[in-house]
Amino acid sequence: KAGVTQTPRYLIKTRGQQVTLSCSPISGHRSVSWYQQTPGQGLQFLFEYFSETQRNKGNFPGRFSGRQFSNSRSEMNVSTLELGDSALYLCASSLVGVEVNEQFFGPGTRLTVL
């Protein structure tokens, strides 16, 4: 069974640009969560999607948005990039409606904003 995949693995952008990151969950998993990881703040929750709807949202500005498609694949978009957006962006997939909610992570997308 294939794991969680994320594309691209690395991105370099300049301030003011926008970026789209993609995440394909494990087959059968309908929930996709996104996290930002920085050296100073650690891992911070961005949002969770399942059934093509955003179910939960963390404390990030509106420049961070996402969506989920009918095949459960998810995209995350960051507009008007700032230097502080440089981070490793991780997505995780999990089953919904089961007692044990274990999350499985992809390799991440390393975003560098210059």
Add this chain to the structure above:
Amino acid sequence: KQEVTQIPAALSVPEGENLVLNCSFTDSAIYNLQWFRQDPGKGLTSLLLIQSSQREQTSGRLNASLDKSSGRSTLYIAASQPGDSATYLCAAQRGNAGNNRKLIWGLGTSLAVNP
């Protein structure tokens, strides 16, 4: 508000030692606690998940315990090997619905096992 703390931030041990990594959480009303491993520049690998009704989980040389009353979880690594060198993160989940599904993370313990 749930806060998760991991001590120590970094640990260096000789190969073969048994070691314990600590994770503390402020809100005892957790649904489960998950331990992950992260290699440099890589994503996260799930190691063990302990549900609130359980006290410990074991996988190979790894054993994780959970004490909700004291707000602590420990990850025990037996007979450490250089390949165990990585950052170990713990994450708490408050529930299985709504906003409680998000994971609250510690900052991790960076482990170096020296040959």
